[in-house]
Amino acid sequence: MTHPPAYDDAHPYLRAASAGVRHHTRALAPSDSNPPQPATRRHLDVLHAHLAALLPLLDQLGETTRPPHPAAGRHLAAAHTRLWQATSEVHAAFHLLPGSTTEGAEASACQPERLPEGPPVLTICQRHLAAGHVVRRKTTPSGLRPHTTVCAR
Structure with a gap:
């Protein structure tokens, strides 16, 4: 008979990723030797x-939690939607940073061939469109409002 892992041993990769995010946040904090830098x-x-x-982790947790605990499952589904919205906003910000060859609405369109460093193997746009496809299969359009994505490939 196996026992569940102790709290400290549970989900080691997720705990490591969280620690990495915390470390990065502290490293970006402005100080006398580290002036604030834009993204x-x-x-x-x-x-x-x-x-x-x-996104898929939160989706899976919501799906498995909802049957035994409907209220908690609804909260996880709402968190999934908000995470998608945050992902979309980071994607939009990416296209608005210096380096775009056009201004305005055209600058936020997905055009990986125009990236200054050239199109990587998996561009942010391809990743965003793939994630968006999965999100839209499980979320109603009204659930995603007020956000709409500008990716069109």
């Missing part, structure tokens, strides 16, 4: 990847 496209790309990786 870069690379930074937002990595943050978007982290948020997009959390």
Whole structure:
């Protein structure tokens, strides 16, 4: 008979990812030797990847929690929607950072071939569209309002 892992041993990879985010947040905190720096496209790309990786985890937790605990499942579903909205806003911010070749609404359109560093193997836009496809299969359009994505491929 196996016993469940102790609290400190449970979900070690998720705990490590959380520790990494906390460390990064402290490293970015302004100090005398570290003046505040604006976000870069690379930074937002990595943050978007982290948020997009959390989406399926939160979705799975919501799906398995809802039958025995409906109220908690609804809260997890709402958190999933809010996480998707945060992921979308990080994606939009990525396209508005310096380096875009156009201004205004066109600058926020997904055009990986126009990225200054060239189109990576898996662009932020491809990742965002893949995550959006999964989110839209499980979420009603009214549940995603007021956000709409500008990705069109």
